[in-house]
Amino acid sequence: MSKKIRWGILSTAKIGRTQVIPAIQQCQYAEVTGIASGDKSKARQTAADLGIPKVYNDYQELLSATDIDAVYIPLPNHLHVDYTLQALAAGKHVLCEKPIGLNAADAQRLIDGAAQYPHLKLMEAFMYRFHPQWEKAKEIINAGLLGEVKHVQSIFSYSNMDGNNIRNRVDTGGGALMDIGCYCVSFPRYVFNAEPVRVMGLVHLDPEFKTDSLTSGLLDFGNGHTATLTCSTQLEPYQRINIIGSKGRLEIELPCNAHNDKPNRMFLQRDRVIEEIEIPVANQYALQVDAFSKAILDDAPVPTPLSDALGNMRVIDALFESGEMGEWVRL
Known part of the structure; x- marks a missing residue:
């Protein structure tokens, strides 16, 4: 072609x-x-x-x-x-x-x-879904190496105190949950291939910007499957995800901003032994655009349908609503 x-x-x-x-x-x-x-x-x-x-x-x-x-x-x-x-x-x-x-x-x-x-x-x-580290993660999960995956734990933070930056403006849809927390919402939905049935959110608004500067959430997927997330625009830059099952744990060092000029690392823990897995160099942005472009050329479905985008926004809405109400919100 x-x-x-x-x-x-x-x-x-x-x-x-x-x-x-x-x-x-x-x-x-x-x-x-x-x-x-x-x-x-x-x-x-x-x-x-x-x-x-x-x-x-x-x-x-x-x-x-x-x-x-x-x-x-x-x-x-x-x-x-x-x-x-x-x-x-x-x-x-x-x-x-x-x-x-x-x-x-x-x-x-x-x-x-x-x-x-x-x-x-x-x-x-x-x-992130197009990076080989996530393909490897799904392979490990589907092979049963973690046993039954029961919990997904994620955190994503950086520090931005510029009030003129769009990420700190309410009118442009700024705030931690919208900017980077959307990844933390997407992760467990992708891992479980399911939608949460209810969520609890704790949202802290910056007194000047009025956007959320620190948001944490608890997602209940039912049947003892849960996820926790924390995102912030005013903390030390950091990102990590742990996928924890009945027989093992998988940690992805850079789940979003993966290196595109050197290998990335993930860690598989089983029987208290931790194995470092090196993922070859890849550019997730190029892989994403090529996959989308090939769907156009082949007139095939895109890798991620709009229904997934709607599902993510529903969870984000519910986390904000829960933060305001101080109680669980059902989806």
Whole structure:
């Protein structure tokens, strides 16, 4: 297969500049054709820095372009659904950054709107699922090496005290749970391949920003299967996941921001003996874009359906609701 999907990038967001665009440029089934930004000078600079052939005057010009097949949307959270729908209406396939919207109603609005374009592909960009370390984790779980998996424990934190940053603004859908906690919600849903039946959330709001700076949650999947999560925008940078079963434990050192220039590590504990497993170098962003691009070329289902995005948003909504009410919320 020689054809490549021609990608347009909506915005000069850091995740695009530093991770996704360089990854697409490594892809087998994808290439970056152009970029647009609300600030054309930033688009020009990014194009020059990264060798992107074309700069469009604005988002609408890029969406209308006949030389763009698919768009990657790393815009602020509150713009995800609207611009995804605009891109679909313009005949473009869409890979949209997580979280897919501001809440479950937003996600449902996208699902309803996307139903008008069944020939177009659309996916939420949870890139971690494409990394070989997660493929290995699922292999270990499915082989029964952990016994019955009963608990998933995750933490993800960093420190950002800039009040002007979109991650600290309520109006753009900022806060710990939306920005990085969405991964911690996704992890156990992916491990158990199920949805929690009820959740309990403890949400601390920054007194100045009014976004959640520290959120913890307890997810009950029923039948003695549970998950705990903690996410913060004001703690020492750290991420880790432990998947614990009746016969073993699996720890992934960097479950989200895996190295793309050196091997990653995970640790398998059985009978109190810990084995270090080295995962070969891989770029999860390139693997994600190639998988999505191949789904377009083959007219096959995307790896992660929109129903998964809706499920994640429902849990996030419930955690916020529980934090306000101080009690369990059923899904």
